[in-house]
Amino acid sequence: MAFKLPELGFDYDALEPHIDARTMEIHHSKHHAGYLKKFNAAIEGTELEKMKPTHIFAEISKYGDAVRNNGGGFFNHALFWNFLTPNSNENLERNLADAINKYFGTLENLKEEFSKAAASQFGSGWAWLVKKDNGELLVTSTPNQDNPLMDISPVNGTPILCLDVWEHAYYLKYQNKRPDYIQAFWNVVNWNKVAELYNK
Numbered sequence: 001m002a003f004k005l006p007e008l009g010f011d012y013d014a015l016e017p018h019i020d021a022r023t024m025e026i027h028h029s030k031h032h033a034g035y036l037k038k039f040n041a042a043i044e045g046t047e048l049e050k051m052k053p054t055h056i057f058a059e060i061s062k063y064g065d066a067v068r069n070n071g072g073g074f075f076n077h078a079l080f081w082n083f084l085t086p087n088s089n090e091n092l093e094r095n096l097a098d099a100i101n102k103y104f105g106t107l108e109n110l111k112e113e114f115s116k117a118a119a120s121q122f123g124s125g126w127a128w129l130v131k132k133d134n135g136e137l138l139v140t141s142t143p144n145q146d147n148p149l150m151d152i153s154p155v156n157g158t159p160i161l162c163l164d165v166w167e168h169a170y171y172l173k174y175q176n177k178r179p180d181y182i183q184a185f186w187n188v189v190n191w192n193k194v195a196e197l198y199n200k
């Protein structure tokens with residue numbers, strides 16, 4: 001049973017001007033599809049075919065780089081698309097708002113800390129808002145296609161928001177200006193999805 005490329009919940013041009021249509025199209029139909037293809041090839045005929053990616057990640061140190069990089073690449077992008085929407089709304093659901101205020105003080109503080117993690121991740125990688133098992137929220141970043149579900153990650157927990165800071169995510173529109181892309185991201189965040197995952 002091979003994994004499939006998830007549909008976006010919106011058109012490629014729906015996030016303009018914050019994230020451009022060409023970037024979205026290439027990112028989804030080439031980059032994401034590429035990770036998917038290589039991940040399926042890496043697990044074909046193995047026990048991993050029947051496992052959930054989250055279970056594979058929990059013991060990722062047992063597997064090779066092809067599974068780690070392409071499994072992460074497949075899963076992280078599928079998650080990321082969920083966090084994007086043309087109808088972003090910062091009227092946060094109550095439980096999420098309370099948790100953000102508890103751990104960050106304000107939403108603005110969370111955005112600042114997350115933006116800093118995204119901007120300072122050296123080279124390619126991801127920024128994450130993570131919910132720990134005890135309910136604590138924290139911000140972290142990972143290199144390459146690693147994620148906080150992987151046993152090799154220095155911070156473990158459930159991702160409830162992420163941002164791709166690979167150059168392929170922003171270079172066409174923003175070139176070397178990663179901080180501008182990060183600022184634009186806040187205009188298209190699907191806080192309803194963040195709340196849904198927080199409350200799970």
Ligand code: MN3
Pocket residue numbers: 027031077164166168169
């Ligand atoms: Mn990407």
